[in-house]
Amino acid sequence: MSTSHATPRETTEGTVYTVTGGDWDEIAAAAARTDDERIVVNMGPQHPSTHGVLRLILEIDGETVTEARCGIGYLHTGIEKNLEFRTWTQGTTFVTRMDYLTPFFNETAYCLAVEKLLGITDEVPDRASVIRVMLMELNRLSSHLVAIATGGMELGATTIMIYGFRDRELILDIYELITGLRMNHAYIRPGGLAQDLPPGAVDQVREFVKKMRKNLVEYDKLATGNPVFKGRMQDIGYLDLAGCLATGATGPVLRSAGLPHDLRKTQPYCGYEHYDFEVPTADTCDSYGRFLIRLEEMRQSLRIVEQCLDRLAPGPVMVGDKKIAWPAQLAMGPDGLGNSLDHIKKIMGTSMEALIHHFKLVTEGFRVPPGQAYAAVESPKGELGVHAVSDGGTRPYRVHFRDPSFTNLQAMAAMCEGGQVADVIVAVASIDPVMGGVDR
Amino acid sequence: MSDGTKGTGGTKGAPGNGDTNGTGGVNGTGAAKGADGVNPDQDLNAQNLPGQRGDHGEVIGTRRGMFGASGGGDTSGYGGLVRSVRMPGATSRPYGGWFDEVADELEGALDEQGLVPENVIEKTVVDRDELTFHIEREYLPAVARTLRDDPALRFELCTGVSGVHFPGDKGRELHAVYHLRSITHNRLIRLEVSAPDADPHVPSLVSVYPTNDWHEREAYDFFGLIFDGHPALTRIMMPDDWQGFPQRKDYPLGGIPVEYKGAQIPAPDQRRSYT
Numbered sequence: 001m002s003t004s005h006a007t008p009r010e011t012t013e014g015t016v017y018t019v020t021g022g023d024w025d026e027i028a029a030a031a032a033r034t035d036d037e038r039i040v041v042n043m044g045p046q047h048p049s050t051h052g053v054l055r056l057i058l059e060i061d062g063e064t065v066t067e068a069r070c071g072i073g074y075l076h077t078g079i080e081k082n083l084e085f086r087t088w089t090q091g092t093t094f095v096t097r098m099d100y101l102t103p104f105f106n107e108t109a110y111c112l113a114v115e116k117l118l119g120i121t122d123e124v125p126d127r128a129s130v131i132r133v134m135l136m137e138l139n140r141l142s143s144h145l146v147a148i149a150t151g152g153m154e155l156g157a158t159t160i161m162i163y164g165f166r167d168r169e170l171i172l173d174i175y176e177l178i179t180g181l182r183m184n185h186a187y188i189r190p191g192g193l194a195q196d197l198p199p200g201a202v203d204q205v206r207e208f209v210k211k212m213r214k215n216l217v218e219y220d221k222l223a224t225g226n227p228v229f230k231g232r233m234q235d236i237g238y239l240d241l242a243g244c245l246a247t248g249a250t251g252p253v254l255r256s257a258g259l260p261h262d263l264r265k266t267q268p269y270c271g272y273e274h275y276d277f278e279v280p281t282a283d284t285c286d287s288y289g290r291f292l293i294r295l296e297e298m299r300q301s302l303r304i305v306e307q308c309l310d311r312l313a314p315g316p317v318m319v320g321d322k323k324i325a326w327p328a329q330l331a332m333g334p335d336g337l338g339n340s341l342d343h344i345k346k347i348m349g350t351s352m353e354a355l356i357h358h359f360k361l362v363t364e365g366f367r368v369p370p371g372q373a374y375a376a377v378e379s380p381k382g383e384l385g386v387h388a389v390s391d392g393g394t395r396p397y398r399v400h401f402r403d404p405s406f407t408n409l410q411a412m413a414a415m416c417e418g419g420q421v422a423d424v425i426v427a428v429a430s431i432d433p434v435m436g437g438v439d440r
Numbered sequence: 441m442s443d444g445t446k447g448t449g450g451t452k453g454a455p456g457n458g459d460t461n462g463t464g465g466v467n468g469t470g471a472a473k474g475a476d477g478v479n480p481d482q483d484l485n486a487q488n489l490p491g492q493r494g495d496h497g498e499v500i501g502t503r504r505g506m507f508g509a510s511g512g513g514d515t516s517g518y519g520g521l522v523r524s525v526r527m528p529g530a531t532s533r534p535y536g537g538w539f540d541e542v543a544d545e546l547e548g549a550l551d552e553q554g555l556v557p558e559n560v561i562e563k564t565v566v567d568r569d570e571l572t573f574h575i576e577r578e579y580l581p582a583v584a585r586t587l588r589d590d591p592a593l594r595f596e597l598c599t600g601v602s603g604v605h606f607p608g609d610k611g612r613e614l615h616a617v618y619h620l621r622s623i624t625h626n627r628l629i630r631l632e633v634s635a636p637d638a639d640p641h642v643p644s645l646v647s648v649y650p651t652n653d654w655h656e657r658e659a660y661d662f663f664g665l666i667f668d669g670h671p672a673l674t675r676i677m678m679p680d681d682w683q684g685f686p687q688r689k690d691y692p693l694g695g696i697p698v699e700y701k702g703a704q705i706p707a708p709d710q711r712r713s714y715t
Contacts (some may be wrong), residue, residue, distance in 0.1 A: 049466050073677040080662075081687050085708045116568055118692060245596050248651025259623070317489050364714040370500075371528050371567050373628065374619050376599070387602040391525050393715040396689075400602035402619075402655075407600065414607060439677060 011364045022125040038066070043424070051150070051428065052435030055413075058420055068416040068424065070409055075439040076092075083399045087365030088114055089326075091144075091396060093186040098401060099437030100183055102147055105379040106437075107188035108132050110399070112269055114190040114376035115387040117368045120319055128192035129270045129314040134205070134308035135178070135187070136270075136377070137301040141212070142171040144294040144378035148219065151429035155232050160223055167215050170208050175233070177201055192318035195330045202309055209302050209309075216302075219295060233288035234345040237427030247411040251382025251404055252297070255281045255432060256289035256327050263378040274311070275304050276345060287430035297380075324366050326360045365394040381405050381432055403437040497529030502609035503715060525608075530563035538627060539571045545592045546573070546583070555582065572630040577642050580633050581669075584648045587620055587629075595620035595629065598645065600655030603663035605688045613637040614665055617654075618645070635665065643668035662687035 009016050027176065028375035043056040055071035079094050095110045096103040149164020172182040178201050179185040179194075187194050223229045238329045239249065254261055259399040261277040264272040282289030318325040327347075331340035347355040368390040376385040382404030389398040408431045415427040461619055503523050534540050543564060547557040560583060561573040575583050577585035585597040597620070604615040612634035621628050635642050645652045656667040657676040664685035673683060684691055695707030705711075 011642060073675075073679075076677040078686065082708070085693055086715070105537075119568065246650045248649070250597075250598070260622050266623075342528060370497075370525055372570075372604075372617070373568050373571075374570065374628070376557075376628075383599060383621075385599050385619065387619065389604055391501065393534070395713070395715070398602075398604045400617075402599045406654065406658075408652055410651060 015275075032374070034359065037278055040402055041421075045071070051433050053082050054433065054435055054438075056424065056427070056428070058421065058424065063420050064420055065416050065419055065424060068413045070412055072406075072409070072435070072438055075435045077440065079440050080399055080401065083396050084397065086188055086227065086393055088368055088396060089365055091399065092189055093184075095104055095166075095399075095401070096186050097436065098182050099379070099381070099384075099403060099405060100435045100440050101143045101434050102139055102381070102437070103185050104132070104135045104188060105185055105377055105384055106401070109138060109384050109386045109401075110375045110380075110388070111188050111190045111377055111398075112377065113373050113386040114368065114374035116375055117371060117388055118190070118283075118366075119369070120191060120321065120324065123319045123321070124134040124192055124283075125316045125318065126311075127196075127313060128272070128317040130311050131184075131193060131197060131269050131317065133272065133275070134305055134312075135175075136305045137308070138142065138171050138205075139176060140301045140380045141298050142168045142173040144298050145171075147294055147380070147429070147432040148223075148291065151432075152223065152229075154429050155229065155423050157223070158227065160219070161220060163215070163222070167212060170211065174201070174204055174208060177204060189318075191321070191324045196317045197312075204314065205305065206309060209306055212298075212302055216295070216298060218395050224292070224295070226378065230288060232423075233286065233291060234284070235286050235420065236423045237275075237287040237290075237430045238285050238413050239411050243411065243414055247414060248407045249381065249382065249411045249431075251378070251408065252290045253291050253408055253411065254281065254292045254382065257285045263383060267376070269375070269377060272318075275307050277301075277304050287426050290430045294380075322357070323361070326361060327354065349392050366390060367394055368396075376402075379404055381434070381437070382408060383416075401437075401440055405431075405435075405437040406440075409433045409438055450624050451660060455635070467678050497526035498609060498612075499524045499526055499607045501525045506531070528565055528567040533565040535566045535571065536566065538625075539566060540592065542627065542629060543572065543573075545590060546586065549586045549590045553582065553586070555579065566625070570630060572626075572632055574632045574634070577633045577635055580631070581643050581648060583631065584618075584620075584645050587631075588648055593622065593626040594626070595622045597621040597623060598649035598651055601645070601652060601659050603659040603665055603687065607637075609634070611636050614663055616642050616665055618657060620703050639668050641668050644673075646670055653698055661685070664688065 027105050038059065038061045041058045041060055045053040045055040053074035053130055055074065055107070057069045058065050059067040060257055064372075077097075079098055091110060091114070092107050095106045098106050112121070117125060139250075145164045145168040146303050149161045149168070152160030152164070175185065176182050177188040178197060214399045239247075239253060240258065241254075241259055244254045245259050250261070258281050260281045262271070264277075265279055277300045278296075279299070280293050282293055311340040327343065327380075330337050333341065343358075347358050370390055370392040372387065374385060374387050376383050378384075383402065384404055385402035387398075387400040387402070388396060390398040412428060412431065415431075416424045419427070503522070504523055505521055532545075535543060547561070550557045550560055560576055560579040565572040565574065573583070575608040584598075587593045597614075599619045599621060601619045602619075604617060606613055606615060609615075614635045614637060616633050616635070618631040619628060620631065632694055633642055640663075641667055644656055646656065646667075647669065653671070656665075656670050656677060657673060659665045660667060660673050662685055663675050674680065678686065693707070693709040695709065697704050697706050697710075699705070
């Protein structure tokens with residue numbers, strides 16, 4: 001038996017303690033006496049297959065997971081609190097960063113809530129709604145591509161990963177052309193859009209749809225019938241309809257249990273009732289079903305994007321109310337995007353009132369009548385709900401995001417307990433949680 | 441304040457910012473008191489003032505001045521303007537559309553359980569095409585269970601709970617807001633309960649909607665709402681040893697001044713701002 005305390009020793013680097021604890025021997029002996037192999041493992045928060053900083057706490061007996069819990073909050077950035085200190089318009093800049101793989105859904109959900117509070121839902125121009133739908137569907141594609149790509153990589157199928165990120169890059173190029181940024185766009189604003197589509201955008205989207213139609217087939221060929229892929233995915237991450245409703249799971253997880261619940265169909269927003277598309281479901285309740293649903297949803301999204309391009313008619317992209325809409329469209333200058341020179345000439349040279357109005361609207365913002373509103377959109381992960389409360393001021397009183405990743409992640413324990421450790425990865429990947437959205 | 445005095449005061453024109461059911465609550469000339477032109481608090485109760493913007497709804501605070509900025513000198517002449525901030529008030533029947541049907545079914549189902557609907561439902565608000573039931577907190581689980589199980593109601597999906605802190609709403613500072621979705625009937629309603637700061641207890645809904653597990657932990661973490669009956673009410677976002685409840689209104693945002701192009705930019709909550 002060694003000594004029961006640490007002995008200090010002076011070195012040139014400082015004091016070094018040699019720990020030779022007495023009770024460790026006892027613990028080791030006690031562990032040796034019990035014959036089970038029950039151990040608790042921390043998977044994450046830094047683990048390549050945990051989708052960001054997700055910490056899984058697994059109690060395992062051999063290779064079997066007996067209990068699974070999530071530790072979250074490592075990416076909490078206080079976005080909801082921060083919103084209360086900015087104007088309603090500045091809010092989009094914050095919410096776009098929540099679930100960073102679905103920025104347009106965050107922006108749209110937030111703007112729909114603000115528009116509902118303002119009572120201008122019906123005044124949002126058609127063109128703005130069509131562009132919103134188009135960007136959301138492109139975003140659904142890019143989000144599902146990441147889900148399939150990273151999900152494949154976690155199984156060791158790196159080809160799928162390469163394919164997924166290759167195709168996502170095409171979509172990010174479109175974002176960059178339209179909004180100027182690959183992510184964190186703040187392009188959708190209360191009342192409409194920050195600016196209209198730039199020249200060439202429609203052509204590039206059309207080109208993309210054609211190309212993507214061809215590329216989507218490759219995923220089918222590569223994965224859908226692949227016996228190894230099916231072997232890893234089928235019957236893994238099982239969650240039936242009752243389980244989905246109890247845990248509040250929505251999106252592909254709910255639809256893999258056979259319920260065709262999709263807010264785009266049941267509670268249409270942004271004019272979704274005018275588009276022709278199907279809501280795919282599966283009855284397998286497992287990861288493989290969710291994979292098939294995502295694949296089919298990408299095909300349907302392409303259909304919607306095509307219909308958007310056909311529906312695009314010239315017109316304004318912001319409500320006509322000059323008390324809400326910013327006074328000028330942005331224009332590209334030699335030093336980047338900014339107010340157009342015509343507008344600056346007008347407010348600086350000819351109209352004092354226009355200058356005051358511009359200044360007040362941009363620095364102070366608009367007032368939103370007191371009350372609360374809930375707006376929800378069908379994000380790639382499920383129901384993304386926004387509860388916005390106004391006290392009649394120029395800044396949000398409270399904005400709460402019901403992020404689908406947060407809610408769906410609760411189902412992790414039900415999906416993983418009783419299964420193998422290796423299948424935890426598959427089950428979590430099939431939920432497709434993004435920690436930026438979970439922790440906000 | 442009674443509506444009978446409406447229009448007797450206001451010597452200044454009421455600003456027309458969406459005012460529909462009042463005169464805008466512009467104070468009188470202030471000649472009776474306060475020679476400096478700014479009305480003290482008690483003026484709000486004076487009898488010679490015009491009607492406030494709607495006399496219904498719950499008051500959650502007051503707003504002074506026209507432009508919301510504080511700290512600067514008043515050069516606009518609107519510095520004496522005092523308005524109360526009111527959330528939309530109770531609605532009387534008919535509510536319109538399927539709202540009446542849901543309200544009838546809920547009241548009927550509560551009756552069957554031997555509960556008096558008037559005691560359970562504090563008020564019903566219809567605003568912006570949304571139906572909100574304000575529920576007395578002790579009846580929340582019974583109401584939620586009824587809403588979930590009654591075949592005519594069938595709100596099977598709860599989208600969680602959102603806390604809201606109204607420091608100005610005395611005695612009911614903390615609100616917990618639930619949105620319930622019925623997939624069967626394709627409907628969405630809102631439940632709202634309130635609790636005072638001094639006694640921040642609300643019954644947990646985890647036994648009815650297990651999905652609320654994490655949502656209630658989040659509302660506890662940020663607002664200090666204690667959900668009685670929750671299986672493990674611990675912090676979920678903030679570290680376990682965190683002090684305070686960050687999304688309450690009296691909790692500072694924090695931040696430090698930052699130098700940008702030679703100028704000091706104050707922290708976001710220290711900047712000149714408008715309300």
